[in-house]
Every structure is written in structure tokens, then in C-alpha cells.
Amino acid sequence: MATSGKRARARKRPRGPRRRLPMRYLLPSLILVALLAMLMLRGYVHSEILADHRVRDPAPTGQVPDHILRGGPVIDARGTGPAKSLDIPDRQLVLTFDDGPDPEWTPKVLDKLKQHNAHGVFFITGTMASRYPELVKRMVAEGHEIGLHTFNHPDLSLQTPSRIDWELSQNQLALAGAAGIRSSIFRPPYSSFAGAMDNKTWPVTEYIGSLGYITVLNDTDSEDWKRPGVDAIIERATPKGTKGSLVLMHDSGGDRSQTVAALDRFLPDMKKRGFRFSNLTEALGAPSAHTPVTGVDLWKGKAWVAAVALSGNVTAILVVGLSIIGSLVIARFGLMLVLSFAHARKVRRRDFRWGEPVTEPVTVLVPAYNERECIANTVNSLTASEHPIEVIVIDDGSNDGTADIVEALWLDNVHVVRQPNSGKPAALNNGIAHASHDIVVMMDGDTVFEPSTVRELVQPFGDPRVGAVAGNAKVGNRDTLIGAWQHIEYVMGFNLDRRMYDMLGCMPTIPGAVGAFRRTALERVGGMSEDTLAEDTDITMAMHRDGWRVVYAERARAWTEAPESVQQLWSQRYRWSYGTMQAIWKHRRAFLERGPSGRFGRVGLPLVSLFMVLAPLLAPLIDVFLLYGLVFGPTEKTIGAWLGVLAVQLVCAAYAFRLDKERMTHLISLPLQQILYRQLMYVVLLQSWITALTGGRLRWQKLRRTGVVEAAPGAGSAASSASGSGVEKDRRPVA
Structure with missing residues (x-):
């Protein structure tokens, strides 16, 4: 390649304020920064590195009201009065699915619910909803209820109030972008029965209630996450007698083939026993947990989901x-x-x-x-x-x-x-x-x-x-x-x-x-x-x-x-x-x-x-x-x-x-x-x-030289008397 620009006349720069760097120099750098930002966003919503997987050991229960410990799986701590504990009415089953949506298993779960004309509640995480907004939209379109399950799935009892606020707001942002709604029901990660509430989780529940959320636990755990087999999942998800129940299942987090197979038997069997599969608010006779999002909040949500989708596509191209x-x-x-x-x-x-x-x-x-x-x-x-x-x-x-x-x-x-x-x-x-x-x-x-x-x-x-x-x-x-x-x-x-x-x-x-x-x-x-x-x-x-x-x-x-x-x-x-x-x-x-x-x-x-x-x-x-x-x-x-x-x-x-x-x-x-x-x-x-x-033209650019390269290494100084030419030429300039 050529070594130095020799051709354009050197133009003296006028003294005064330094000229701003032209946009054509900034644009390549901005594109690289934008690609890096897209990659970072992709890592933000995909990576487990940023998630806090710590789970706290059980604590004493002295600060938890007795009626909460002995009560139902739904806790309403909104308002200034005492928290309420709610049970699911008899012959009502509320199927809940955590940790989704998952691109492989959530559609299969939705297919089974649709096949058997049943509804459920999906507690979604913000990371998964941001990545698969079309599944959230399908959930709402098919009549299911959506609940929040935080953005990154941390144990909230180990988090600060500001981190809790962030987890919920980001979760809502993803939900707004995916389905255009907000939700007022929430399930804490790593939660179980109301009787397992302790002095560390109860303050979190109260704080969540002060933010306007109803906390939804469970009273029937299918333990499908253990993959114990279809029969074991059905047995653990079946309530006693005609008692209503809030059943915990999962549509993400690993292989959920046993969950899907269990639903194919569990749904028709329980219907034959006279049970009805309802959304949570339907079972409780309460207003829907969904509220439409409009205005700036809606556009912020849509922009977030679009940015995540773009980052995923850009990352795929970068890979x-x-x-x-x-x-x-x-x-x-x-x-x-x-x-x-x-x-x-x-x-x-x-x-x-x-x-x-x-x-x-x-x-x-x-x-x-x-x-x-x-x-x-x-x-x-x-x-x-x-x-x-x-x-x-x-x-x-x-x-x-x-x-x-x-x-x-x-x-x-x-x-x-x-x-x-x-x-x-x-x-x-x-x-x-x-x-x-x-x-x-x-x-x-x-x-x-x-x-x-x-x-x-x-x-x-x-x-x-x-x-x-x-x-x-x-x-x-x-x-x-x-x-x-x-x-x-x-x-x-x-x-x-x-x-x-x-x-x-x-x-x-x-x-x-x-x-x-x-x-x-x-x-x-x-x-x-x-x-x-x-x-x-x-x-x-x-x-x-x-x-x-x-x-x-x-x-x-x-x-x-x-x-x-x-x-x-x-x-x-x-x-x-x-x-x-x-x-x-x-x-x-x-x-x-x-x-x-x-x-x-x-x-x-x-x-x-x-x-x-x-x-x-x-x-x-x-x-x-x-x-x-x-x-x-x-x-x-x-x-x-x-x-x-x-x-x-x-x-x-x-x-x-x-x-x-x-x-x-x-x-x-x-x-x-x-x-x-x-x-x-x-x-x-x-x-x-x-x-x-763009059809731009580039001029020759003269580089400033210092003359630092005086002679080839080992060549010594070239004397004016050095010969080796075999041809005599006049030294006068040629016009």
C-alpha cells in the first residue's frame, strides 16, 4: 500500500477556536457504540450473571400475624388496614405457571389449556417477557391472567426497597410493551405456602402491598420442577375432596414435558369431578388484575420490547x-x-x-x-x-x-x-x-x-x-x-x-x-x-x-x-x-x-x-x-x-x-x-x-514528516562521492 499522502497543497489552519470533529468521523464510532449497546442489552435480558440466585434460610415467624400463617394463599396487604388472607372457593382450581414465558413449553401449555377450555394465571418474569412478547400477548388474548414474578427472579427478602421497586417496574415495563397492560397480582420468587411466611418475607409482602399489589402464594404444589413423573405431578396437584385450590406449576425453567403431559390428564379428570379452572380474580369474584396502559407508559413499554427484539436480531447477525x-x-x-x-x-x-x-x-x-x-x-x-x-x-x-x-x-x-x-x-x-x-x-x-x-x-x-x-x-x-x-x-x-x-x-x-x-x-x-x-x-x-x-x-x-x-x-x-x-x-x-x-x-x-x-x-x-x-x-x-x-x-x-x-x-x-x-x-x-x-470525494492529505529516518540501518552515511552509477548525467535542474 502507498506510504504517504503527497499530493494536496498543505493548507494552513486559521488560528482561533478548534473546529468541531465532523459528523462523518463520529458516525463510524457511534455505529460501533450502538452495536455494543445492542449486545449489552441482549446480555442484560438473557444472562444469568446479573441475576441474584441467593436464597435465604428460614427465619423466625414471630412478626407474621397468625391469621396470615393459618390463612389462604392470597394476601391483600393494600391500604392502611390489616392484611387480608383469602382462600380459593370450593370446586375452583386456579392453575398458576411460573417463570415463563418459554418459547418451547409455554405454547404447549397454552395449547393444552385451550384444548380443555381452561384458564390459568401466568406469573411472568421481565426478562422472559421482554424476549418473547408474542407469548404474553397470546396469554391475554386467550383469556388467561398475567401476574408479575419480578424481572430477574431474585429472593426479594435479600434485596433493598429500591431493588424491589426496580424489579417490579421493569417487570411492568415488559408487560406493557408485550400486551399493553399492567397487572396488580404478584408472586415472589422462591415463595411457597402462607404458613412458610417468616420475619424476613413478611415485611416484603407488606411493602409489596403498599405499592398496590396482591401477593399470590400457593396451597398446592405440584413439584413439577423436580420432574417426579406425570402420575406424581397429578397426585400432588389434586386437592382433597371439593376444596378449592391454588396450584403451582411451571411453564419454564427446564424440561416441562411432564407438566404438559400431566395437564392433558389432569384437566379433564378434574372437570369430571366438578371443578372449574378459573383465573384468580374470577375465582375470588374480584375485578380483573389487568389494567390497560396508555400514553407515555405504553410507548415506553413498546420501545423497550422493540429494543430487546432489535438487540436479539443484531446479536444473531453479530454471532x-x-x-x-x-x-x-x-x-x-x-x-x-x-x-x-x-x-x-x-x-x-x-x-x-x-x-x-x-x-x-x-x-x-x-x-x-x-x-x-x-x-x-x-x-x-x-x-x-x-x-x-x-x-x-x-x-x-x-x-x-x-x-x-x-x-x-x-x-x-x-x-x-x-x-x-x-x-x-x-x-x-x-x-x-x-x-x-x-x-x-x-x-x-x-x-x-x-x-x-x-x-x-x-x-x-x-x-x-x-x-x-x-x-x-x-x-x-x-x-x-x-x-x-x-x-x-x-x-x-x-x-x-x-x-x-x-x-x-x-x-x-x-x-x-x-x-x-x-x-x-x-x-x-x-x-x-x-x-x-x-x-x-x-x-x-x-x-x-x-x-x-x-x-x-x-x-x-x-x-x-x-x-x-x-x-x-x-x-x-x-x-x-x-x-x-x-x-x-x-x-x-x-x-x-x-x-x-x-x-x-x-x-x-x-x-x-x-x-x-x-x-x-x-x-x-x-x-x-x-x-x-x-x-x-x-x-x-x-x-x-x-x-x-x-x-x-x-x-x-x-x-x-x-x-x-x-x-x-x-x-x-x-x-x-x-x-x-x-x-x-x-x-x-x-x-x-x-x-x-454517499458519493463523497477524498483529497490527498499531506502527512507531516520529521526526517527521523536518516539512513538505512547498517548503511552508514551516504557520501556525496559515492559511486556505482554507470551513467553520467548533468546535475542541473530539468525544466
Whole structure:
């Protein structure tokens, strides 16, 4: 990929208040935050981690009124008078079902009740009602009564009044959103008979009554949650004689097949004995527990249910995306390792050769725009070249004296071409027109070459089928954290990729920092194009489509100055990603063509689109799900999976560093680099997609350079008297 934006005139920022960050920069971040919020909401209503499963031991009963302990299963503690205890009338059975609705068992329970023309009371939790609102709506539509069972099913005797208020209000919110009603009946989690009330649960019952709720316990427990068998469930649910009863069953919380089977026998048998299955308020002769919800409360409930549904759908999509990105990561790294190993074996064989050694002189083009900090280092590094060269510096309308600095060096075989500011492609085409030789090397004005770089770079041209060669671009300013991260990216993400693409015969990009072209090949494809912002990717794809081989010379090392701030890195990668998308779109017809163009179109374009445009867009899901797993669980499995992906990346990075003979110490920062880079690349790519889809235009952005990369490591200072050029050229500037 190209290294630095060189083409737009540097615009001085006016002094004054700092400009606000444009919305186009905020939108990608907001989308990521929204996706994370959806995931957190999903975890909130699905996860058991947030639920309090503590159950308190029994306490003394001295504070509980005797008539409550000896009374019925319904307790009305509303108002200021003494609490009332109510029994179910004779020959009345109130079937109650806790913990639902459940997508598998609740419909089956409802089917049995409908089949036998019976009604019941469903005490729903807020989490389940939020997830399956259509079942709550069906309950109400079929004449059943709804009661509250808290939002997260905690033991309320262990909770504060504020937590109790929250559990009830959230439960009501879910009910309003699902069915448009409120309910005035409530069953505490982990409750049983009235006789089991104690000094801890009774104050909760009184508090619940003060909020306007009737507390509903039970006097007949089917114990279906134990799954004792259908016969045992029926026996325990059957009241004595004709006594009315409030029966406890469950439609959620596990396998409820025995409950469903028991209902199929229990309902007709009890009807034959003269029992009637009624809602609670019908059995007590009281007004319905349901109250319609209107206005703001209704819309709040609907918004809540809609948000939960959206979070579930979004999460399902994210899970698919995570599966895809996980598979892509493993497949890509596996392919990179295998093909990189094969590439290393091929180029290091003793008998490997591209063809006859290339010894003829070549032209090195250095397009430069406002490169006063770097240009001297760049040109001086070329004078030490072990291969005969001529150097042409194309000054693209610089206003900082870049051309004057080069002329002041008075170096042999180095001359300057001046032109009005026209852009990097135009500068390169102008340089090609002035080139004296058939092989043209291109580099950036902030890059330095090793003495052997040009020689290594041009040797593949011994094969007449080779039209272009990609060199090994390396980060020179790697002492900072951002520099070290880019060093990892260059060695692992770019150069290991190039080995893979070389073996596949579909190299997507000749880096602007170090690349070489056969002049005839450039002329056949029309030279450097201004159609995209990634002219290096564009020309490389054009080479493939014209039938030329594009290969990688790993020993042709060039040292470039990488961006030193996040803002500069953002600007550079934004242009890269947008330019790559432009190049892919420009050459999209290759997918349908025949011959070399079709091969590149059906192999190279899909790989570039997948690994450089789509996969980075999904990569942040790895870290989003890490956060999700840490909060909602399973924490150990989540951390293990994340570390597994990191381990694969570390293996690939270590192998890439070994191939490039780099020190492994920089890999210490790999975990943090992976996390932060994923988010940065996501935001950059999403912004590029937005720019492309909205028809926006992106200008070249000149990055600020410091000239910190003075010479290639081990190359020493390039003396002005260094030779190795075989061609004498006038050092005067060329108009």
C-alpha cells in the first residue's frame, strides 16, 4: 500500500477556536457504540450473571400475624388496614405457571389449556417477557391472567426497597410493551405456602402491598420442577375432596414435558369431578388484575420490547459475523503460513534464479512535495546504491524549497524535474517521460534505500514475464508505541501477505515506498492513473490484467517514516482504504474476463475485497464479544477463545519476524496493537464505505514528516562521492 499522502497543497489552519470533529468521523464510532449497546442489552435480558440466585434460610415467624400463617394463599396487604388472607372457593382450581414465558413449553401449555377450555394465571418474569412478547400477548388474548414474578427472579427478602421497586417496574415495563397492560397480582420468587411466611418475607409482602399489589402464594404444589413423573405431578396437584385450590406449576425453567403431559390428564379428570379452572380474580369474584396502559407508559413499554427484539436480531447477525471473521482469521493465517513457507523455500534455494542477472542501469523516480525534512536523506541513500542508477526527483510544486535542497547537494546522476502541483500520478508519469532506462524504480520522498535495495529489486526482471516488483517496505521510526505497532503491521500484515499473494500470482499492490516497473509494461497500461487515490494498487491491478507477472523481492528493503500520531495514521489509512475500494471497483470487470485478467479477477479481487475491505470491518467483533463475555459470561471460555485467536496471530507474527530477520521484542505490544488497530481500521473502513456510498470525494492529505529516518540501518552515511552509477548525467535542474 502507498506510504504517504503527497499530493494536496498543505493548507494552513486559521488560528482561533478548534473546529468541531465532523459528523462523518463520529458516525463510524457511534455505529460501533450502538452495536455494543445492542449486545449489552441482549446480555442484560438473557444472562444469568446479573441475576441474584441467593436464597435465604428460614427465619423466625414471630412478626407474621397468625391469621396470615393459618390463612389462604392470597394476601391483600393494600391500604392502611390489616392484611387480608383469602382462600380459593370450593370446586375452583386456579392453575398458576411460573417463570415463563418459554418459547418451547409455554405454547404447549397454552395449547393444552385451550384444548380443555381452561384458564390459568401466568406469573411472568421481565426478562422472559421482554424476549418473547408474542407469548404474553397470546396469554391475554386467550383469556388467561398475567401476574408479575419480578424481572430477574431474585429472593426479594435479600434485596433493598429500591431493588424491589426496580424489579417490579421493569417487570411492568415488559408487560406493557408485550400486551399493553399492567397487572396488580404478584408472586415472589422462591415463595411457597402462607404458613412458610417468616420475619424476613413478611415485611416484603407488606411493602409489596403498599405499592398496590396482591401477593399470590400457593396451597398446592405440584413439584413439577423436580420432574417426579406425570402420575406424581397429578397426585400432588389434586386437592382433597371439593376444596378449592391454588396450584403451582411451571411453564419454564427446564424440561416441562411432564407438566404438559400431566395437564392433558389432569384437566379433564378434574372437570369430571366438578371443578372449574378459573383465573384468580374470577375465582375470588374480584375485578380483573389487568389494567390497560396508555400514553407515555405504553410507548415506553413498546420501545423497550422493540429494543430487546432489535438487540436479539443484531446479536444473531453479530454471532454470524463473528463466526465468519473467526473462520477468515484462521483460514487467512493458515494460508499465509503455508504459502509464506513455500515462498521462502523457493527464493532461498541455491538453484533459484529469475533469469540472467540484471546489471544494466535503471532509473529511480522520487516524487516529492514539501519534503524538505526528508529529501536529503532519501537522495543521499541512493548515491550509495550497489546498482548503477540515475535519480530523477520530480518536485510537484513544493513551496518549502525541496527542489533547491536536492540541487544544493550537487550529486552525480541526480537531477530535478520541476512541475506545477499536479498530484503524485502526474509526477510519476512526468518522471517516466524523463527516464533514460527500461526499468523504472519508484520510491517516496520520505524513504531511504539500503545500498543493495535497487540491485535486489530489479533482479526479478531477468524473467521477461515480470512486469513489476514489490519491495520490502519497513518502518524506520519504530521507537514510539505507534511506530512499533506499524512495524508489526508492515512485517506481519503487509510483507507476509505479499509472500502469500506472490505464490498465488495475484499481488494486489506495489508499495509506493519501494517498487519497480518494466517501462514497456507501464506504457502498455497507460502509465500511472489518476482515477483512484491508491495509484499503486491501481497500477498493480492493471499490470495483472495486462498479463504481466507481479512478484515480491523480500531482500529489497526500504525504510520509510510512518505516521507518528493517531490523526496522521487515520488520514493515511483512510486514503489507503478508500483508494483500494476505488481500485477494486475500477477493475471489477476482470471478474468476468478471460485469460490473465480473469484469473486475477476471480482470485485476486475476491481476496483483496475479503481481507482488505470486508474482514477488517468485522474484526472489532472479536473485542466486542470479549467485553460481552467478560460481563455476561462464560468468562473463561470467552477469554480462552480470544487468547486462542491472539495466539494464532502471534505465531504468524513471529514467523514473519523470523523471515524478515527482525527482533522479536516488538511483539510484546502485539495484544494491545491488535485491540486498538482493529477499532481504528473498523472506523476508517466504515468511514470509507460511507464516503463511497454517499458519493463523497477524498483529497490527498499531506502527512507531516520529521526526517527521523536518516539512513538505512547498517548503511552508514551516504557520501556525496559515492559511486556505482554507470551513467553520467548533468546535475542541473530539468525544466
